[in-house]
Ligand SMILES: Nc1ncnc2c1ncn2[C@@H]1O[C@H](COP(=O)(O)OP(=O)(O)OP(=O)(O)O)[C@@H](O)[C@H]1O
């Protein structure tokens with residue numbers, strides 16, 4: 001069996017002859033050169049798998065030969081054994097410095113030499129495989145990243161294209177509902193309201209898709225300012241109050257006293273709360289209860305939305321948190337929705353440096369906790385209770 005081709009570089013004829021015999025006996029094929037310059041030329045012509053080189057040679061010595069090999073792409077990783085005196089520590093250091101793979105002590109132990117060459121070859125092949133798989137991983141990773149960027153850009157462009165005609169649909173149907181230019185027949189009035197509601201719903205879906213793709217491609221930024229949490233909480237409560245009342249669900253809000261002002265994006269904070277509150281209302285049967293509490297915790301602030309609703313099974317929590325993920329249940333499907341609220345809410349929280357946790361027990365209820373970190377706290381204020 002052929003184990004590979006070895007280039008021997010040594011100015012001593014006898015050493016070359018013995019080394020060739022030993023290596024050939026060990027199953028290698030051998031090419032020989034008598035100094036560094038000749039070695040380089042032969043390397044180019046023969047492309048050996050490994051090199052065994054002497055150090056002291058007339059003309060180009062072993063160190064320079066080694067450095068030259070390392071500077072060329074075709075020999076950058078070829079294993080090179082340098083033959084140095086065992087007690088000559090300076091040469092050993094210089095050999096490694098020049099890029100040698102290992103050294104073999106002089107006088108050379110011929111039996112061991114075969115094993116050493118086999119070993120460096122095996123190691124070199126393993127490293128080569130690693131480099132190749134690393135390379136193909138990198139190619140795959142780049143391809144995946146650019147596909148993901150293309151997806152986000154496509155979504156962003158599509159969303160803009162879809163929103164423009166919707167503005168006309170929502171705007172003009174709004175005007176017609178107001179009956180600005182005279183009354184509509186009753187049936188048309190109903191239809192126009194349907195057009196307006198459907199258009200508005202479609203707009204929120206498109207906005208969610210746009211937001212999520214922006215957040216995922218890390219192109220979403222916060223418009224930070226000093227925020228009064230009480231204001232955000234009250235604003236959010238107003239937006240879900242009617243929905244809760246219609247569903248006959250009690251909505252409680254508890255604000256801890258003396259909440260600090262926060263450095264945050266108020267629109268996105270409100271989006272977080274409205275998403276969580278509307279989920280809680282949506283997935284809680286009549287007569288249930290939804291509560292929002294805001295207080296200090298872990299040096300930051302904690303926002304918690306809990307409900308007495310249908311809950312989510314443990315293995316479905318990942319589904320609920322992923323884009324378009326909706327848990328199958330008769331109750332869940334009673335309401336429309338896209339499955340974008342929770343993943344978006346999680347992204348918006350993370351954009352603030354916070355974390356979102358979801359705990360749930362089927363048929364008992366769900367608690368979603370949003371932790372905002374201490375860096376967001378500006379300074380204590382005496383914000384009043386709602
Ligand atoms: N409070 C909750 N109680 C029970 N199930 C919930 C609750 N919140 C979310 N879920 C489950 O997680 C799924 C994903 O929630 P998410 O808010 O992402 O989507 P959605 O409310 O269905 O639609 P969208 O928010 O886009 O209008 C829901 O469809 C529902 O199955």
Ligand SMILES: [Mg+2]
Nearest residue numbers: 279337341342
């Ligand atoms: Mg939702």
